[in-house]
Amino acid sequence: xxxxxxxxxxxxxxxxxxxFAAAARLLEPAARAGTVRLYAWCRxxxxxxxxxxxxxxxxxxxxxxxxxxxxLARIAALRDLTRRxxxxxxxxHPAFAGLQQAVRAHGIPLQxxxxxxxxxxxxxxxxxxxxxxxxxxxxxxxxxxxxGVMMALVMGTKEGARVPPEVLDRACDLGxxxxxxxxxxxxxxxxxxxxxxxxxxxxxxxxxPVDDPQALLxxxxxxxxxxxxxxxxALAEPYYRSSLAGIGALPLRSAWSIATARGxxxxxxxxxxxxxxxxxxxxxxxxxxxKLRFIARGGxxxxxxxxxxxxxxxxxxxxxxxxxPCAG
Numbered sequence: 001x002x003x004x005x006x007x008x009x010x011x012x013x014x015x016x017x018x019x020f021a022a023a024a025r026l027l028e029p030a031a032r033a034g035t036v037r038l039y040a041w042c043r044x045x046x047x048x049x050x051x052x053x054x055x056x057x058x059x060x061x062x063x064x065x066x067x068x069x070x071x072l073a074r075i076a077a078l079r080d081l082t083r084r085x086x087x088x089x090x091x092x093h094p095a096f097a098g099l100q101q102a103v104r105a106h107g108i109p110l111q112x113x114x115x116x117x118x119x120x121x122x123x124x125x126x127x128x129x130x131x132x133x134x135x136x137x138x139x140x141x142x143x144x145x146x147x148g149v150m151m152a153l154v155m156g157t158k159e160g161a162r163v164p165p166e167v168l169d170r171a172c173d174l175g176x177x178x179x180x181x182x183x184x185x186x187x188x189x190x191x192x193x194x195x196x197x198x199x200x201x202x203x204x205x206x207x208x209p210v211d212d213p214q215a216l217l218x219x220x221x222x223x224x225x226x227x228x229x230x231x232x233x234a235l236a237e238p239y240y241r242s243s244l245a246g247i248g249a250l251p252l253r254s255a256w257s258i259a260t261a262r263g264x265x266x267x268x269x270x271x272x273x274x275x276x277x278x279x280x281x282x283x284x285x286x287x288x289x290x291k292l293r294f295i296a297r298g299g300x301x302x303x304x305x306x307x308x309x310x311x312x313x314x315x316x317x318x319x320x321x322x323x324x325p326c327a328g
Contacts, residue, residue, distance in 0.1 A: 005101065006033060008094035009040035016043045019268075022291045023261035026298075027155070028253050034106050034154035037098035042116065042147060044095035045078050049120045050193075071124035079117055086110045106154045112146050119143035123195065133199045133235070140179035141172065148175025152246070155254035163249075170246025174262060177239035181269040184229040184236075188280035191216045202228050222277035229279060233269040240266050248305035255305050260298030264291060 013021045013036045024035050049071065085091045085100040102108060119142030122128045130136045152163050152171035183190070183197045190197060191213040200210045206224040209215040216225055243262060247255045264286050272279045286294070 005037070005094050005098045009033075009036040009098045013039045013043070019264045019286065019291070020261060022295065023257045023264070023298075026253055026257040026260060026295070028251065030105070031155050031251070031254055031257075034102045035151060037102040038108070038147075038150055038154060041082075041095045041099040041102075041113075044093070045117065045120055048074050048078060049123055068124065068126060072121075075117060075121050075124055078120070079114065082113050082117065083110065086113065102154065106156075108150050108153055112150050115142055115146045116150075119146075129200065130197055131200045133202070136180075136183070136197055136199050136232075137176065139197060140176045140183075144175040144179035144182075145172040146175070148172050148178075151175075151258075152250075155250050155258075157249050158251045158255075167246045167249045170243050170249075173239040174243035174246075174258070177236040177243060177262075178265050180232050180236035180239070181265050181272075184232045184272045185268055185279070185284050187225065187229055188217060189283075198228055198232065202231060226276040226279060230273045230276075233273050236266075236269055244305075244309055247302065248309040250305075252302055252306075255302035256295075256299050258298075259301040259305070260291075260295050263294035263297055263301075267294070 013024055016039070020039065024032055024039075027035060081091060081093065081096045082099065085096040086103050088100065088104075091097050091100060099113075103110075103113075119139060122139055122142065130139065148171035149168045152168050157163055157167065187198065194213050196203075196210075196213050196216065203210050203216075206228050208221055208224050208228065215221070240262060243258075247259055247262075250258060267286055267290065268284055271284045275281075275284065
């Protein structure tokens with residue numbers, strides 16, 4: 001049964017994210033097993049909400065009353081299965097069976113998992129608005145920052161001790177940076193699905209429509225939209241910098257994996273900036289050669305992190321996630 005669960009999780013990350021799959025292969029076996037199982041649960045929940053398969057396929061195109069009720073029912077079902085998995089009850093779906101094993105092995109608190117599901121609930125609720133950048137950051141904490149915290153719990157520290165809060169903070173910062181990059185890269189796909197995560201204040205300042213996601217895709221708005229996306233990529237930079245302080249606390253192979261993923265995603269954001277209005281002509285990604293280059297750089301950074309990276313007591317870059325719990 002364990003082999004089937006691990007196979008499902010490995011396939012989920014391989015098909016769902018080539019970037020994370022490449023980074024996960026660098027981990028030690030125990031950390032890799034926990035990481036891919038946690039990823040498989042996150043991927044499954046995301047797919048259930050968006051009506052996709054491993055991140056691919058059609059996404060919801062708007063929310064009417066019936067859609068809202070169906071979405072709320074899906075959230076409730078995910079919460080119920082997640083709580084049952086954490087309570088050690090029998091769960092049939094491999095995504096939840098794998099989660100159960102990860103929770104048992106690494107002490108992931110239910111509160112963190114429920115916070116992640118609360119991020120998906122924001123996608124379901126048509127009343128959710130991203131008026132200020134703080135609203136976007138709050139969403140980023142829930143759907144990605146909290147995942148960074150859970151991944152840090154899975155990876156542990158190089159001393160084998162309990163992961164301290166300041167390292168979890170740095171992991172959260174990296175997750176937020178990843179999500180800001182994702183939002184900038186996926187502006188067009190999100191708008192087609194009726195979702196806009198860019199702050200309304202920023203859109204107004206750029207002379208862009210706020211209440212019509214489809215209008216953002218009009219050719220006459222491309223240049224202004226590219227400016228807003230570039231602004232979001234720039235905002236991610238302090239979070240990427242802050243995350244460096246936590247890498248040195250991780251076991252060496254975990255540090256290598258995280259440094260690699262950090263490099264790949266940061267490069268995606270830079271390409272979105274560089275492409276400007278052409279950023280959404282095709283999906284911005286890195287090639288196999290790029291990934292190999294970042295694997296090499298990540299290895300060097302992981303080795304250097306043993307001696308020269310800033311201490312983990314460095315202050316948070318610019319924003320603290322609310323109610324960021326630690327294990328235990």
